[in-house]
Amino acid sequence: MRPFRFTNAKDASSAVQGLTSNPNARFLAGGTNLLDLMKEDVERPDELIDITRLPLTQIKAITSGPNQGGLSIGGLGRNADAANHPLVRQNYPLLTQAILAGASGQIRNMATNGGNLLQRTRCPYFYEVSMPCNKREPDGQSARSGCGALEGINRMHAIFGWSDKCVAVYPSDMAIALAALEATVRVRKADGQERSIAFADFHRLPGDTPEKDTNLNHGELITAIELPKNRFADHSYYLKVRDRSSYAFALVSVAAALEVKENRIVQARIAMGGVAHKPWRALKAEQLLVGKEATEANFRQAAEAEMADARPLAHNKFKVELGNRSIVRALQMAFNGGKA
Amino acid sequence: MEDNQTPQLTDDEKKLFEDLMPEDLDEILDTGVNRRHFLKLMTLAGGGLLAAHSAVAEQVFTRPLSVPSAPEPASAAIENGVNVSFKVNGAARKLTVDSRMTLLDTLREKLELTGSKKGCDQGQCGACTVLVDGRRVLSCLTLAATCEGRSVQTIEGLAQSQNGSAVRLHPMQAAFLKHDGFQCGFCTPGQICSAVALLEEARNGHASYVTENVRQTAGPVQLSNEEIRERMSGNLCRCGAYPNIVAAIQEVHSGKPVEQTWQFVG
Numbered sequence: 001m002r003p004f005r006f007t008n009a010k011d012a013s014s015a016v017q018g019l020t021s022n023p024n025a026r027f028l029a030g031g032t033n034l035l036d037l038m039k040e041d042v043e044r045p046d047e048l049i050d051i052t053r054l055p056l057t058q059i060k061a062i063t064s065g066p067n068q069g070g071l072s073i074g075g076l077g078r079n080a081d082a083a084n085h086p087l088v089r090q091n092y093p094l095l096t097q098a099i100l101a102g103a104s105g106q107i108r109n110m111a112t113n114g115g116n117l118l119q120r121t122r123c124p125y126f127y128e129v130s131m132p133c134n135k136r137e138p139d140g141q142s143a144r145s146g147c148g149a150l151e152g153i154n155r156m157h158a159i160f161g162w163s164d165k166c167v168a169v170y171p172s173d174m175a176i177a178l179a180a181l182e183a184t185v186r187v188r189k190a191d192g193q194e195r196s197i198a199f200a201d202f203h204r205l206p207g208d209t210p211e212k213d214t215n216l217n218h219g220e221l222i223t224a225i226e227l228p229k230n231r232f233a234d235h236s237y238y239l240k241v242r243d244r245s246s247y248a249f250a251l252v253s254v255a256a257a258l259e260v261k262e263n264r265i266v267q268a269r270i271a272m273g274g275v276a277h278k279p280w281r282a283l284k285a286e287q288l289l290v291g292k293e294a295t296e297a298n299f300r301q302a303a304e305a306e307m308a309d310a311r312p313l314a315h316n317k318f319k320v321e322l323g324n325r326s327i328v329r330a331l332q333m334a335f336n337g338g339k340a
Numbered sequence: 341m342e343d344n345q346t347p348q349l350t351d352d353e354k355k356l357f358e359d360l361m362p363e364d365l366d367e368i369l370d371t372g373v374n375r376r377h378f379l380k381l382m383t384l385a386g387g388g389l390l391a392a393h394s395a396v397a398e399q400v401f402t403r404p405l406s407v408p409s410a411p412e413p414a415s416a417a418i419e420n421g422v423n424v425s426f427k428v429n430g431a432a433r434k435l436t437v438d439s440r441m442t443l444l445d446t447l448r449e450k451l452e453l454t455g456s457k458k459g460c461d462q463g464q465c466g467a468c469t470v471l472v473d474g475r476r477v478l479s480c481l482t483l484a485a486t487c488e489g490r491s492v493q494t495i496e497g498l499a500q501s502q503n504g505s506a507v508r509l510h511p512m513q514a515a516f517l518k519h520d521g522f523q524c525g526f527c528t529p530g531q532i533c534s535a536v537a538l539l540e541e542a543r544n545g546h547a548s549y550v551t552e553n554v555r556q557t558a559g560p561v562q563l564s565n566e567e568i569r570e571r572m573s574g575n576l577c578r579c580g581a582y583p584n585i586v587a588a589i590q591e592v593h594s595g596k597p598v599e600q601t602w603q604f605v606g
Contacts, residue, residue, distance in 0.1 A: 006422050006439035006485045028486070035442075035481045036462050048439070050486055080475075084546045086557045093554045100549040104574020105538060106466060109475045110482070233555070246549070246573035338553060 001038050005047040018049045020190040020219035027051045030111035033119050059085045069229035075114030075222035094236035098177035101240040104247050114222030121168035125149045134165045135210040155315040160276040166210030179271035179279035180255040186224040203278035232257035237333035250274035252322045254330035265289045282306040294335045303327035422485040429497025437484045444468045444479035455495035455529045466575035469530035470494045476537035495529035515588035523579030531575045535589045538571050
C-alpha cells in the first residue's frame with residue numbers, strides 16, 4: 001500500500017475543509033471497500049481523514065420539511081445498526097432486508113450507511129490494475145484505459161444502461177432498496193451548507209465518464225439518508241439471486257414494494273440490482289402495475305415489459321429471463337407480506 | 341517482527357548446530373544467520389537427528405521466538421507514524437504504527453498475538469475476525485490507527501485465564517472441540533470469535549436475511565441452524581467443517597447438548 005497521512009476529523013466542518021484542500025485525500029469511514037482498493041493499488045490517496053468519530057450516527061423521525069413523518073438515518077451510522085433499528089424494521093422492512101442481504105455480519109458492523117452508497121464496482125477488470133479499465137484509468141488518459149469486460153468475461157456485468165466505455169454493475173444492496181423507497185441523500189458541501197440529492201440522481205450511468213460513480217463532488221460529506229413516509233411496509237420484499245446462498249454479490253436483485261387496496265395495486269415500486277451501473281428503477285413495470293389486480297399474470301406482463309429493453313452482453317443473456325422471474329417472484333413475495 | 345531484529349544464536353543453539361552441521365557453521369554465522377533461519381534449518385534437518393539432542397533441542401524449540409521488544413520508535417521516526425492507545429484482551433497497549441498498518445498485522449507482528457489469521461487479507465474469508473468494542477469486525481480491513489481508545493478481543497482473550505495462563509476455555513471453544521468444528525484449524529480463531537459475537541447479536545434480537553418477519557422486534561431470538569449458517573456466512577472454511585461448526589454454535593446458543601455428527605472408529 002502506498003504511504004498516506006492519517007488524520008482524525010474533529011468535526012464535520014474540518015473534515016469537509018480537509019478533503020476540499022487536498023484533491024488526493026479521501027474520507028475513511030468503514031474502510032471495507034476503500035482499504036481493499038488501496039491494497040490493490042486501485043485507490044491511491046495520499047491522505048485519509050477518519051470521519052468515524054463524527055456524531056452523524058443517529059436514526060430519528062423527521063419532524064419538518066418535505067420528508068416530514070419519515071426517517072433520517074445518519075450517514076456514519078453502521079449498516080448493522082440501521083438494519084436492526086426498530087423504526088427501520090417496523091416501517092421500512094425492505095431496507096432492513098436489503099442491508100442484511102449484503103456482505104457479512106462482520107462487514108455490516110464496520111460499513112457505514114453513507115459509505116455503502118459509495119461502494120465501487122466489483123468488476124474484476126477494475127480491480128486488476130494490469131487490465132484495461134476506463135473507470136480506473138479515465139478514457140484516453142493512460143495506456144490502460146479501455147474496457148476489458150466489454151468483449152472479455154462479462155457474465156456478472158450490466159444488461160441496462162451500459163456504454164462502450166463501461167459495462168460494470170453497481171454492487172450495493174442497500175442502495176437498491178433506497179432507490180425503491182425514493183430516499184434523499186443529505187450532503188454537507190465545502191461551504192458548510194447542506195444540499196439534498198434525490199436518490200435517482202445520486203448514482204450515474206457510465207456514459208463517457210465511468211470514472212464518476214456518483215454526482216457527489218470531492219469534499220462533500222453524506223450526513224444523512226432520508227426516507228419519506230410510505231405505505232409499503234405491509235407489502236415489500238428484497239429478493240437477491242446469487243451464485244451461492246449468502247455472502248456473494250447479486251446476479252440480479254429486486255426490491256419490490258406495493259401499496260395494495262382490496263387486491264388492487266395502488267402504487268408499485270421496483271428497483272433492480274446487478275443489472276446496471278446504478279440502481280435500476282423498473283419504471284415501465286411500475287407504471288403497468290398501477291390499478292391492476294395483484295395476479296401472477298399481471299406481474300409477469302410488467303416484468304416482461306421492463307426486461308424487453310435489456311441489452312445483454314456475450315455472457316449474461318441469462319440475466320434477462322432471470323430478471324423476469326426475479327421481478328415476478330419479488331412481487332409475489334411482497335404481495336404476500338414477505339412469504340412465498 | 342523483522343528478521344534483522346531477531347537475536348543471534350545462543351550458545352546452546354550454536355552447539356546444537358555445530359553437532360548437526362559442523363561444516364556449515366562458520367559460513368552461516370559469518371553471513372549473519374539469525375534464530376529464525378536457524379529454527380527453519382533445524383526443522384528441515386529432521387526429527388531423527390534431533391532425537392539424539394533432545395534435551396537441548398527441546399529447550400531451543402520451546403523458547404519463544406519473541407525477544408524483549410526494542411523500544412518503540414517515536415512516531416516521527418516512522419513515515420506517517422500514528423500513536424495509538426487501545427486495549428487488547430484487557431491489557432492497555434500503546435504503540436506507534438505506520439498509518440498503513442492494519443489491526444491484523446499489528447496484532448500478529450507487533451503484539452505477537454498470532455491467533456488471528458491472515459487468510460485473504462481482502463475481507464472475503466473471515467479468518468481475521470476479532471471483536472472491537474464487543475462487535476465482530478475484520479481486522480484485515482481495520483487500520484490500527486482507527487483503534488484509538490477501542491477495546492479489542494482476540495481468540496487469545498476468550499478463555500478465562502489466571503496469571504497469564506488459560507484455566508478454562510470459553511464455552512464456544514469447548515463446543516468446537518467437542519463437535520470437531522475444524523480440520524486444519526486455520527479458520528477456527530475467526531470462526532470462534534464470529535460465533536461468540538453472533539450469539540450476542542441474537543440476544544440483542546438482531547435479524548438476518550433469512551429471518552421470516554423482520555418487523556417482529558421483540559427480544560432475543562432463537563436461531564435455527566439455517567439462521568446460524570446465514571449469520572456465519574462471512575467465515576469460510578476450506579476444509580468444509582460447516583456441519584460441525586453449526587452444531588457447536590447451536591449447542592452453546594440453545595444451552596442443550598447437540599448430538600455429535602461424528603464418532604471415533606472402533
